[in-house]
Amino acid sequence: MDWNFKEGFPIYKQIVDQMSQFIASGAIKPGGRLASVRELALDAGVNPNTMQRALSELERHGLLHSERTSGRFITDDENVLKKLRSDLSMGYIEEFFINLEKLGLTNEEIVWAVTDYAKQIAVKKGE
Numbered sequence: 001m002d003w004n005f006k007e008g009f010p011i012y013k014q015i016v017d018q019m020s021q022f023i024a025s026g027a028i029k030p031g032g033r034l035a036s037v038r039e040l041a042l043d044a045g046v047n048p049n050t051m052q053r054a055l056s057e058l059e060r061h062g063l064l065h066s067e068r069t070s071g072r073f074i075t076d077d078e079n080v081l082k083k084l085r086s087d088l089s090m091g092y093i094e095e096f097f098i099n100l101e102k103l104g105l106t107n108e109e110i111v112w113a114v115t116d117y118a119k120q121i122a123v124k125k126g127e
Helices: 011-025 037-044 048-060 078-102 107-125
Strands: 064-067 071-074
Touching (some): 011 078, 037 048
Antiparallel strands (some): 064 071
């Protein structure tokens, strides 16, 4: 996994966010087994306790589950995955609108700009 941490935000929360994105995008396959806490921590360059805290948080969200002797696994519950994608999408849209509103655009102008952009992309893709 390609980890990218920023200054000023708790690392464990950034791990939760990034792993949520990996799960939502399918970069980590539903039902797949995760590496051990130590392996994940080494890969991310963080303390194992930090990784453990993040994984526990992901379990509380229902994105991971533990099997006593087999390790941790990504959920394969499609309802949980659909809700994750929806929640992430809404967060991105909210941030997008907030940033464009700061530039002085109205909701109508933002919707028009998004529609125009989607049309341009469709033309480029030959749709």
